[in-house]
Amino acid sequence: MTDPRAILEMTGIRKEFPGVVALDGVDFRMFPGEVHALMGENGAGKSTLIKTLTGVHGIDAGTIVLGGEPVAFGEPSQAQHAGVSTVYQEVNLLPNLSVAENIFIGREPRRFGRIDWSAMRRRAEVLLAGLDLHLDVSADLGTQSIAVRQMVAIARALDVSARVLVLDEPTSSLDAGEVERLLKVVRTLRDEGMAVLFVSHFIDQVFAVADRMTVLRNGKLVGEYRIEDITPVDLVTKMIGKELEALEDIEEATHRHSGGEVFLRTEGLSRKGAIAPFSLEIRSGEVVGLAGLLGSGRTELARLLFGADHADGGTLRIDGDPVAMRTPRSGMAHRIAYCSEDRKTEGLVGELTVRENIVLALQAARGWTRPLSRRRQDELAARYIDALDIRPAAPEALVQDLSGGNQQKVLLARWLITEPRLLILDEPTRGIDIGAKTEIQRLVAKLSDDGVAVLFISAELEEVLRLSHRVVVLRDREVVAQKDNESLTPDEIMAVIAEGSGT
Amino acid sequence: MTKHRLFWPVSALLALLLVDLIAKPSFFKVEVRDGHLYGSLIDILRLGAPLILVGIGMTLVVATRGIDLSVGSVVAISGALACLHLSGLPDQDAVGGTVVAVGMALGLCLALGAWNGFLVSVLGIQPIIATLILMVAGRGIAQLITDGQIITITSGPFRALGSGYLFLVPVSILIALAVFGLSSLLVRKSALGLLLEAVGGNPEAGRLSGLRSGRLTWLVYVFGGLCAGIAGLMIAANTPGADANHAGLWIELDAILALTIGGTKLTGGRFSLGGTVIGALLIQTLTTTVYTLGIPDTATLLVKALVVLLVCLVQSPAFRDRVRRRRRPVPATESARAVEVSA
Amino acid sequence: MTALARVTAYRPQQRHLPMLATLALLVGAYAYGASQYTAFGSGQVVFNLFINYSWLLVVAVGMTFVILTGGIDLSVGSVVALSTVLSAELLGEQGWPAAAVVVAVLAVGLLLGTGMGALIHYFEIQPFIATLVGLFFARGLCLTISTEAPSIDDGFFTVIAQTQIPLPGDSHVSISVLIALAVVAVAGYLLHHTRFGRTVYAVGGSEQSAVLMGLKVARTKVSVYALSGFCSALGGLLLVFYKLSGDPLSAIGTELDAIAAVVIGGTILSGGSGYVLGTVLGVLVLGMIQTLIDFDGTLSSWWTKIVIGGLLFAFIVLQRLIARR
Incomplete structure (x- = not known):
């Protein structure tokens, strides 16, 4: 040619x-x-x-x-x-x-x-x-x-x-x-x-x-x-x-709203230069989607809820009590988990094994003086390698040798073993193959059924809409809309994102 | 087999020992004389003990992506303070006074380690620079303590730290062995090893996993100070006395070499205390080998440079890559020409 | 120097703060000395700083290039010593002509530096380790060549060492000072007016970006170590001119002084930011401290180290504060 x-x-x-x-x-x-x-x-x-x-x-x-x-x-x-x-x-x-x-x-x-x-x-x-x-x-x-x-x-x-x-x-x-x-x-x-x-x-x-x-x-x-x-x-x-079809069956599963207790509530929470004051409620068992372009403040919002960054204004309540979220440890103490969008630099330790990466957060929470026994580590690793279908199913493989999708699952496993009440997923499906993507989406649906609240961030609107009970839209580091996901379409969300952003 | 990370350092060590064996068939002979173990191998262990100690401390520091340049100065300070106190005692052989001297010296070393840890973990200063401060100033502090003199001591109990024997074995070997055993147990039986590797392997990921990296970092510098302090006492006991100018000179460099040879990367993360011990023994064996072979000892540094270079090269993935590619040449010249044409 | 000022004038003032602080410190120390001791006030005290430390200045200039790329060179002290030993050996034992000796010494420094640079770049051995090997290697060569410190009586070397260039005000400097200042001028020119110099800053800013921007990273990285080796060899020659002997145990710990001078001069150790002029000020500060302690007479020499350590601390904290703003 x-x-x-x-x-x-x-x-x-x-x-x-x-x-x-x-x-x-x-x-x-x-x-x-x-x-x-x-x-x-x-x-x-x-x-x-x-x-x-x-x-x-x-x-x-x-x-x-x-x-x-x-x-x-x-x-x-x-x-x-x-x-x-x-x-x-x-x-x-x-x-x-x-x-x-x-x-x-x-x-x-x-x-x-x-x-x-x-x-x-x-x-x-x-x-x-x-x-x-x-x-x-x-x-x-x-x-x-x-x-x-x-x-x-x-x-x-x-x-x-x-x-x-x-x-x-x-x-x-x-x-x-x-x-x-x-x-x-x-x-x-x-x-x-x-x-x-x-x-x-x-x-x-x-x-x-x-x-x-x-x-x-x-x-x-x-x-x-x-x-x-x-x-x-x-x-x-x-x-x-063709793999589009594989995603279809999840669609039905999640659109029933579970309507649990309010787990987390923010009032005017903000951080200078990162995100304007926002108020947000997340209920147990609810999947809340964050939509917006890269740089719209999605990640910044999520990081405040976990304590990855600390807020400089507003309040955050968990189960109705005000909480100071200063470091990731405070987030973890309230059983909030955060899977960063940047797996390589903020998520995994490449030269450690799958097992070590999986137990890292749990071990960090216990402190170095109270080690998890090797048997317990092996058990946990084996269970989640199996449950999430991490391949190769080798707990002693180095994480850096795994594919992107499997790395993502390792990161998920790390937080799942801490049994969080709120799981924040920042772009969990970016850069991974379609099979792993489907599994992660299924997992989100299942966690929600089990009463875990999920904050789901993705650049792909279709994915956000498929999984979420409620969608929060951000633009220019500001929450501009919150909509129940009854029959939202990508076009509606796009319209909100584009609205007012004149040239 | 060659994949195992201790393969190359252990091979190098064995090769050196083999050279010694050929040059001097009695090299491996260990005998009991006056109730003491005696022989070249024992000498290597005994003389290598301070380096092993400093190396163990340094390894944990390096695991967190740090480095501690100040250990040489800390070695000097430790010996200086202990000897100063001993020399002022009416009876240097009193055990009580010796314990106080040792306690004072180690206490000061813990404080110096804490200072380094403070600069790195609280002020957030780059480790190489933060510890450079104490490296420069520490040598001066040691000289200040000794008033620029060499303080000689006679204390029997203190000298035992360097040249004493217990159950036939030199005390310094026992101390090094104990520190190695305890720290290995500490890092591998508790979760300390894993958490240190996570802090060094990916600091931000560690923080987001809830690691108290500041506290861990602080801890390793304090431990590094302690190890250097013990090594300083051992060197002073061996001398016997405090030489603020020369005690511990270049030991930080040797320690860093030892851990590099032992397979711990200076970029942090995975570490191997066993590897560091092998590395330290390799460096000490090298010195002994040069002596055994009858090479003038002025050439020790030269031989050391060459052996270290060799070990570092075979461990460098980039070097192995190049060697492999040379064996299997690819037609690169043609494509290179093509670029020039189109440019 | 004016060209240098012109080029840098448009940069934000913040960048110059560490250097200005060093300058203030230098002036302050001089003023203090002059107020305490009458002899201190004479201009010759300042010129003596240059005379005594011209060799360190040249070494520190080479170090500045390396640190600007984010590297480090621990071998400089050993290379300085090797140069002095080599000079004494070639002039004395071998009877070479002075000019040939100078060329040979500089070539050896260049070669050693290039070798270390190649190890660092092509075999990805960390600068710290590669130059540590260089430290042992060069010092080992020194001791292999000679364990004594013979003095040098070659005519050419003696003339350079003893010539005093008169300056107004009854002061004088040595030829070495002129050489050192020429090195500073050339270094300033290289860094600010040539592609090589700008690539040095680029590599220190982000090596990965520099590669993707198509800059000659490999050549630059090897070059800075070669340059540092060359500067160390030249510094060694200046030390020979100063002491007229070749001592295998000289210049131990020079790498620390050079690094300290560079850092006190405001260059950031992680690379990408700093000036040769700052390094000059850094060397002068080190010399000024030593001079003050000498003038005092009651303070022992170790106070120099303690004060330098304290200064390092102060300047590093200052840099942190500036970076945070």
Whole structure:
């Protein structure tokens, strides 16, 4: 399927990691003057494909042809020299240097071998002005907002006279106005003849900006489509595949409201810079969903309830009594459990075993002088490995060697053995395979039946709606609505999220 | 087999001992003389005892992602204070006075450990920097205590700590063995080991799991101070006397080497007290081997550098990767050219 | 120096606070000394700081590069000693010409530094361990070459050591001071006006980001250790000019002084932030403390260490407070 117009042609790309085939014979191509969306669920292989294109990972098989020449990138600088520029999901810039330097470092304008600082600042101002951004380019990047950093990253990518611009989840931390501005920039670039690779979870953004899309699933190519040939529903079906049906039967199970006692109640609870004062009730056996975009304050709200951060205003009552939630230990003392969204840095200890990770919270609560006996540890580990179907079923395997879904289950097991009354799940299904996802959703339903309150956070509205009795909507670090989930639709929630967020 | 983390350090130790055996067939001979065990192996254990002690303390500190550069100075302070007190006694051989001297020294070392722990866990200062303070100032404090002199002592009970014998075995070996045994029991029979590894392996995950990491961190620095203090007494007892300039010089570096060789990573998490003991013995055996082989002792440092380099290299995954790739070359040159063409 | 000031002028003042505090301390200490002892007030006291510590200054400049990338170099003291021993050996026993000796010594330092850098970058051995091996290796070489401290009577070396450059006000400095100041100027230029220098800051800010931004991280990391090795060797030569002998047991603990000077000068140990000028101030503060204690006459030498420890504590707490704001 060689097309002479293609600027980039990747054929039969294969990439393996220990124990996992991340990409299996994937074809992918891009054309100048087109925005190409790369779609797929978490774990479909999008990030890996991008990283093979940008030289972070080598490939195990396949070819990459850029501008008619076969290429193989050993490191990111080679890809950049060849004209492939990337803005990564977690903006990878240097907070200790100035805005201007972040744009130009490695390619600073020089005169007689020395860096020409004033020329650099001038050019930075011009570049950013082109992106409709006016600021002091000599300020440290670390003092700037995420949105500004994103623009700086794009400015950097543009200045390399790129032929291919890769934007990996560029909008996930931006508010609606900032998203609009970014999409405008993307369209301008496309009109100037750039080939833009656009990755986003937000399907509406993709349909708003893309000309063509490639769908991946489980490391394999599903297909390449022109935007006019595909509908959003088709796209989702292709991304999720047949396994969509597996989720259907949970839907019925949970929509009965159990109506237990109020377990936790907040009045005007808040934390400066994190979340505006909010009032919230969670009843025993109730599943409360938090909906909102990344950065809307979902995680921040949850962290206050657990004591991961401490509130600086308002009150929190448990069983009607006011409680000071200062540290995670206070949360645990009231039998609240919190599974962080960031499994790697805030959840698991990779070099410890499955068993050790499972007993960690329980052991921490008991203190080091009152160890759980080895037999008790083995029992607990065996029971939850079995109950949650953790694979491999080896309690002495190192957690870092497990797949994302199984890691998530280990984290869940850690908190389940503490027998919580409120379980906070922050993005428990992100980046895990569909099977594990279904099981976790089933588990939430079962816990709720057993009288455990669950606070469920997910970027996927469908999932939130499927599981929750009540949905709390956040926007711009503020709770903007609380709705009983009788027959809510994603569109209604989207409307609330989008409401008032004018451009 | 080579996967076991003590495989390489133990092999290196055995290899060194083999060299000794070939160079001097009587090397392994242990005999009883005047009611004392005698022989090169006993010497290695006896001379290695202070390093083992400091290494054990350091290992727990490193497990929490910390490091304690101040142990050398603490060793000097401990010996200085004990000797100062002893030298002022009318009868240095009095057991009571010796106990007071030892108690004072160890008490001060606990306080110094607590100071380090305070800087790291309460003020949140990077461990390498926090303990650098005491490393620099501590040597001065030790000299202040001894007034810059070498304090010699004659106390029999005190000297027994370094050169005495109990049931044929040198007391210093027994002390090191006891500290090793007790701390191993402590970390593995209680949950301390697991919690320390969690604190070092992933501090934020530990905090969110409800670990009192501040308290644990504090605890390991205090324990590290105590171990250094005991080592300091042992060195002073061996001398016998306090030399504030040289006691414990570079022992922090040797201790860090010992635990690195023993498979504990400086980035924290998993630790092995047994590995540290092996590492310390390896370092001591190296010194003895150089002597046995008749290499001038000025070359000890050179040999040490080379052996340590070798052990660190075979343990480095990056190094093994490179060696493996060299054996199985991939056609990299072609692809490299392709990049240049397109650029 | 003016160029340096111009470049850095647009940075937030907060960054300069530690350095300004060091400067204030230095001026304060000098004023105190001048008020207590009349001889202290003469400009020569300040010039003597430079004369006595020019070798440490050069070593600390090399250390600054390493620390800016977030690394550490424990080998500097041993490399300094090796340079002095090598100089004495090559000039005395081997009878090499002075110029060849200088080149050989610098080359050895560069080579050792590059070797440690390669261990750190390519074999992922921690800087602490790799340079610790370097510490043992270089000191071991010293002792293998010579266990004595022969004095040096080579004509060229003696001339450099004894030449005094007169300054107005009846003061003078040595040639070593000029060399050290030249090193500072070159280092400042490298750090602020070349890609290499900016990459040093980038690596210290975030090595991972630097890699993804396509910067030459490998080359930079190896280079800073090579540079530190070179600076240590040059510092060793300056120490030879100062003492005219090659002592295998000299410069023990220099790594601590160098690290202390860098930290007191406001460079953050985790990397990415700091200035060479701060390091100069840091070295001068160390020297000033020693000078004050010497002038006092009743205080024993160990007070130097205790005071430096106290200063380290004060500056580290200051840095924490600034970072928290």
